[in-house]
Amino acid sequence: KKPLVQVEGLKRHFQVGGGKTLKAVDDVSFEIYPGETFGLVGESGCGKSTLGRTLIRLYDATDGKVLFDGEDVHGTKSKTELKALTRRIQMIFQDPYASLNQRMNVEDIIAEGMDAHGLAKNRAERTKRVVELLETVGLNAEHAKRFPHEFSGGQRQRIGIARALAVDPDFIIADEPISALDVSIQAQVVNLLQKLQRERGLTYLFIAHDLSMVKHISDRIGVMYLGGMVELATSDDLFEEPLHPYTQALLTAIPIPDPRLERERKRQLLQGDLPSPIDPPSGCRFRTRCPFATEHCKNKAPEWREVRPNHWVACHLYGSESDRAAMKA
Ligand code: SF4
Ligand code: MG
Numbered sequence: 001k002k003p004l005v006q007v008e009g010l011k012r013h014f015q016v017g018g019g020k021t022l023k024a025v026d027d028v029s030f031e032i033y034p035g036e037t038f039g040l041v042g043e044s045g046c047g048k049s050t051l052g053r054t055l056i057r058l059y060d061a062t063d064g065k066v067l068f069d070g071e072d073v074h075g076t077k078s079k080t081e082l083k084a085l086t087r088r089i090q091m092i093f094q095d096p097y098a099s100l101n102q103r104m105n106v107e108d109i110i111a112e113g114m115d116a117h118g119l120a121k122n123r124a125e126r127t128k129r130v131v132e133l134l135e136t137v138g139l140n141a142e143h144a145k146r147f148p149h150e151f152s153g154g155q156r157q158r159i160g161i162a163r164a165l166a167v168d169p170d171f172i173i174a175d176e177p178i179s180a181l182d183v184s185i186q187a188q189v190v191n192l193l194q195k196l197q198r199e200r201g202l203t204y205l206f207i208a209h210d211l212s213m214v215k216h217i218s219d220r221i222g223v224m225y226l227g228g229m230v231e232l233a234t235s236d237d238l239f240e241e242p243l244h245p246y247t248q249a250l251l252t253a254i255p256i257p258d259p260r261l262e263r264e265r266k267r268q269l270l271q272g273d274l275p276s277p278i279d280p281p282s283g284c285r286f287r288t289r290c291p292f293a294t295e296h297c298k299n300k301a302p303e304w305r306e307v308r309p310n311h312w313v314a315c316h317l318y319g320s321e322s323d324r325a326a327m328k329a
Helices: 048-055 080-088 105-117 121-138 153-165 182-202 236-240 247-254 259-268 294-297 320-326
Strands: 005-016 019-030 037-041 063-068 088-092 171-175 201-210 220-225 226-233 305-308 310-312
Touching: 005 048, 019 048, 019 226, 037 048, 048 063, 048 088, 048 171, 080 088, 088 121, 088 153, 105 121, 105 153, 121 153, 153 182, 182 201, 182 220, 220 236, 220 247, 226 236, 226 247, 294 320
Parallel strands: 037 201, 037 220, 088 171, 171 201
Antiparallel strands: 005 019, 005 063, 220 226, 226 310, 305 310
């Protein structure tokens, strides 16, 4: 199957004060296939939102490449080409309130992208499409003339989803779309996103700070740490057999109801604080918190390798023969 999104050696660095560089996204490579949900997970500040925004060209790439349906997202483009591309990729944000224009009514919010891309021939068709979209996301025609402040958090996220759908995209980047919602509402929004995926063949990049949030909806999951991707596997493989010490630590942080497992869990919990991405540790980024770190981890960054079919990891414990030998030295 041909990937819809190909990310190759992508870097997004920011110049910060004192001649320093914040490596928010640093040499990340992965693919997203049509119709799948790719979960992207990591602690806050690990670069997952920056990665999402760089995929859609809200940020320029410092280095590397993003291909969308074979097309270079960051390449030189005419206005028309750029417009065609931005129609196919939409974003849903964590805070639907902040992302909706408070002075516009729901109809205008939803139709804004439609107008920009000339998707409705006239006023009547525009209204008709807006009402269809409202119904698609579980709202109705009466909501069209109201304003964002009149809605609950869950309803506002539905409006954000309707706005994204209005231009008939292929790929939706959902940046923590349920993190700000009550737990009881989270499942409803997830169910809606899954229904829309089935009906419209959508492809999702679903960003979250918590593995438990992406477990059930993701076909595959990528785990980020300090600007780098450390593990990528199918959701089942990642939960059944996490390979990277960081993923293992994240999984032990998920509450376990069995007290017998508590001791093992304490042993593996993350030690220390998250280092700054401005001056990350040499070699393996995770070494300052890794229970298995050696001198070799300090001296050499682990390679990104497919160690089992469709299971990628960046850790010397699963490295080449010479890296594994150096770990034992
Ligand atoms: Fe830990 Fe070393 Fe693997 Fe990094 S390379 S995760 S420090 S064992
Ligand atoms: Mg974020």
